[in-house]
Amino acid sequence: MGKRETGYKEAIEEIERIVAELEAENIDVDVIAEKVKRATHLITVCKNKLKGAEEQVQKALEELNQQDRGDDEPF
Amino acid sequence: MSKAQFTDRLQRGIHVGGMEKTERRGGNSHKAQRAAEHGLFAEPPVQRLSELLGRIKSVIDGTFEDTCWVVAEIAEVRMNQRGHCYLALVEKQGDETIAQIRATIWSYAYRSLAAQFERATGEVLRQGMKVLVLAEVTFHTVHGLSLNIRDLDPSYTMGEMARRKRETIERLTREGLIDLNKGLDLPLVPQRIAVVSSPTAAGYGDFTNHLRNNPYGYGFSFRLFSAVMQGPEAEHSIGAALGKVAARAGIYDLVVLVRGGGSQVDLNCFDSYSLAAEVARFPLPVITGIGHDRDETVVDMVAHTRCKTPTDVAQFIISGVRDFEERLLDGQRRVGRSAERALREQRHRLTAALKDFRHHAMQSLGAVRRRLDAAQLRLTAAPGAALLRKTDESRSLQKDIEKAVKETVLRQGTRLEKLEQAVRHLDPVNVLRRGYSITSLGGRPLVSAEGIKKGTVVRTVLYRGWITSTVEESGDGQA
Numbered sequence: 248m249g250k251r252e253t254g255y256k257e258a259i260e261e262i263e264r265i266v267a268e269l270e271a272e273n274i275d276v277d278v279i280a281e282k283v284k285r286a287t288h289l290i291t292v293c294k295n296k297l298k299g300a301e302e303q304v305q306k307a308l309e310e311l312n313q314q315d316r317g318d319d320e321p322f
Numbered sequence: 323m324s325k326a327q328f329t330d331r332l333q334r335g336i337h338v339g340g341m342e343k344t345e346r347r348g349g350n351s352h353k354a355q356r357a358a359e360h361g362l363f364a365e366p367p368v369q370r371l372s373e374l375l376g377r378i379k380s381v382i383d384g385t386f387e388d389t390c391w392v393v394a395e396i397a398e399v400r401m402n403q404r405g406h407c408y409l410a411l412v413e414k415q416g417d418e419t420i421a422q423i424r425a426t427i428w429s430y431a432y433r434s435l436a437a438q439f440e441r442a443t444g445e446v447l448r449q450g451m452k453v454l455v456l457a458e459v460t461f462h463t464v465h466g467l468s469l470n471i472r473d474l475d476p477s478y479t480m481g482e483m484a485r486r487k488r489e490t491i492e493r494l495t496r497e498g499l500i501d502l503n504k505g506l507d508l509p510l511v512p513q514r515i516a517v518v519s520s521p522t523a524a525g526y527g528d529f530t531n532h533l534r535n536n537p538y539g540y541g542f543s544f545r546l547f548s549a550v551m552q553g554p555e556a557e558h559s560i561g562a563a564l565g566k567v568a569a570r571a572g573i574y575d576l577v578v579l580v581r582g583g584g585s586q587v588d589l590n591c592f593d594s595y596s597l598a599a600e601v602a603r604f605p606l607p608v609i610t611g612i613g614h615d616r617d618e619t620v621v622d623m624v625a626h627t628r629c630k631t632p633t634d635v636a637q638f639i640i641s642g643v644r645d646f647e648e649r650l651l652d653g654q655r656r657v658g659r660s661a662e663r664a665l666r667e668q669r670h671r672l673t674a675a676l677k678d679f680r681h682h683a684m685q686s687l688g689a690v691r692r693r694l695d696a697a698q699l700r701l702t703a704a705p706g707a708a709l710l711r712k713t714d715e716s717r718s719l720q721k722d723i724e725k726a727v728k729e730t731v732l733r734q735g736t737r738l739e740k741l742e743q744a745v746r747h748l749d750p751v752n753v754l755r756r757g758y759s760i761t762s763l764g765g766r767p768l769v770s771a772e773g774i775k776k777g778t779v780v781r782t783v784l785y786r787g788w789i790t791s792t793v794e795e796s797g798d799g800q801a
Contacts (some may be wrong), residue, residue, distance in 0.1 A: 255511045262539065264655040269660035276668045279661050286657040293650050296509065297643060298539050 255296070258289045377465040386459035396451045405429030407447070408437070411455075411469065425457065425469040431464055435474045442476035443483065445590060448554065452476035485591070490595045490620050499602035503626045506607045509575035509640070512642045515544040516567040516574040516606075518560060520551045523672065525582025525613050525632040532636035539642045545574075551581035556591035561600055571605045578639075579621070580632035582613030592619035601625055611635035697726065754785035771796040 263284040268274060274282075361650045394411035397419075401407055407427040412419050427435060447453070456473035494500045515533075519526040526546070549563035550556050560579070567577050579601070591597055592612055596618040600607050607626035611634055612619060622628040629635040655715055750760065761768045761782045768780065778793045 257657050259646070259649055259653070260508070262650070262657075266653050266656045266660065269657060269664060276664065279664050283657055283661045286653065290425050290654050290657075294647070297513075297541065297647055297650075299541050 255293060258293050262286050262289050262293075333488070345467045372463055375461075379461040379463060380461060382461040389456050389458045391454060392457045392469070393452065393454050393478070394425075396447060396449055396453060398449060399447050404430060407432045409471075412451075423467065423469055425455070425471050427471045427474075431472065435471075439474050439476045439479070443480050445479070445483070448590065451479060452482040483590075487593050487620060490593060490598065491623065493595060494598055494602065494620070494624060497599075497668070499599055501623055502602045503601040503604055503608055503624055506605075506626060508607055508626070508642060511646045512575045512639050513540070513542055514573060514575045515542060515639065516547060517544050517580065518547045518549050518563045518567065519580045519632075520578060521546055521548050523551060523581050525580050525611065528582065529578070529580050529611065529632035529636050532633050533639065536636075536640045536645065538640070538644060540640065540647075542639070552589055552591065556589075557594050557597050560591065561597055564600055564604060568605060574606060574609045576609060576626075576639075577604065578609045578611065578632075578635050579625070579636055580613070582611070582632050589619065592621040594620070597621055598624045609635050609638060700730070751785070754783070757785075759784045771798055 265282050267280055269279065269286075392411075394413060396409055397412040398410035400408065406429045409425040409427070411423055411425045413421040420454070436447070436759065444614070445451070454475040455469070455471045456475075457469035457471055459467070460470050461467050491500065517526065517529065519529070530544065533544065536542075547563040547566050550559040566578070567574065601621050602624040609629060610625040611623050611628045611629045611632040612622065613631045618628065627638060629638055754760070759782050761780050763778065763780050774780075774793055774796045776793055776795060778794065779790055781788060781790050
């Protein structure tokens with residue numbers, strides 16, 4: 248799979264790791280804010296990717312298509 | 323006459339029945355010769371072609387009066403403009419054709435036979451198909467020998483197709499291909515999709531519209547790799563399209579194979595071994611939505627996931643992305659909840675600690691205060707009262723109290739020491755140490771000699787040890 252796939256995979260794994268840490272009994276109160284911030288950031292990035300992938304990936308595909316135009320139509 | 327001579331004469335246009343005479347006749351014109359010959363031989367064993375063929379026809383018509391059921395393979399099939407169907411039927415042994423004949427289904431019969439056949443088999447008559455036909459042997463003096471097909475038994479073809487399909491499945495299983503594509507992991511987020519379909523098919527439009535208008539607003543990118551999706555060219559065309567996708571497998575998450583909206587027949591390509599093997603070996607998961615009502619095709623069977631229609635494929639893909647978003651949302655909820663809980667716990671612990679601290683502090687302060695109060699009470703009554711009163715309002719009250727307490731304790735201590743000394747002096751041991759002793763009778767110390775007679779045995783305890791003695795005499799004077 249391509250680059251983006253790894254991004255999703257790594258993100259969700261990190262998010263779930265943070266959740267597990269936060270749900271542990273004796274989390275250090277000092278790191279809570281930091282962890283929440285990191286998780287929220289990752290979630291936002293993923294959500295944006297889910298909704299906005301079309302433009303990004305379309306762009307990538309168009310570049311690719313320009314390199315080799317076949318008989319099939321990109322759209 | 324040798325065979326070669328015979329052929330030679332035929333080529334020169336001389337009738338074989340023309341006898342030896344006509345041989346070795348030199349360079350005269352052929353035309354002249356033939357005229358001469360006709361004149362010469364009055365009873366030519368010659369007949370017109372139509373006569374010969376007429377005779378053949380009568381033999382055939384007489385011999386093959388009835389129609390008969392014939393099993394054959396279609397080697398060629400075509401329709402003409404008037405709706406007649408022309409076929410070439412063959413029988414093969416391996417790759418070798420061992421019998422072949424032309425056959426016709428006249429348009430009138432063809433309409434109903436074809437419809438019936440397609441309904442039953444889901445297929446149109448095509449090359450390579452095995453058929454059981456009710457044939458009438460006909461001989462036409464112009465068109466020659468052929469079979470006129472009066473009926474067609476679709477169940478035979480279906481049986482043949484099922485057998486072939488079974489063999490294909492067995493082969494794919496034997497070669498370990500049948501579940502190969504299913505072994506691939508579905509992408510975590512299927513957003514980049516290679517579509518193998520026909521751009522004009524309704525199914526393709528259904529698929530892309532459904533993806534584009536998904537209710538969650540997910541973004542998808544797809545690229546069409548166009549292919550012919552049915553008929554004899556489909557197998558090759560789909561294979562070629564798949565090959566193009568495979569060359570750039572890295573930039574796609576999965577491949578979908580969709581068609582629909584076209585004819586429900588002639589989907590034979592989806593049962594072909596080579597296409598199925600290609601799908602099975604494909605480096606990305608293949609999702610099918612071939613959109614037919616028949617049983618699963620072999621391509622469906624080897625695909626990673628088989629959906630019924632292109633719309634179903636789109637829904638499947640959307641649900642995959644939805645699964646990921648659910649995981650995200652779950653993470654989001656749990657991060658919020660657990661952070662809140664952790665903070666609440668911390669706050670609670672802090673409050674509890676504070677309460678605890680306050681309690682202990684109050685207790686300690688209370689004890690101190692009580693002690694101070696008690697000390698104050700005692701001191702106001704004591705000689706130190708004056709001192710206390712003097713410093714009552716000063717800030718060094720406690721210090722003064724402590725001092726007073728210390729002094730009291732010190733005084734009390736001195737008294738105790740004296741008392742202890744006195745008590746120590748009273749201890750008999752100290753008396754005995756100085757040379758005194760205790761004499762007792764029957765366990766009671768003797769303090770008087772009165773009543774003590776001669777011979778009485780008394781016991782005397784010394785500082786160290788004891789003795790018993792027998793009384794010799796006694797008196798009542800002071801020692």
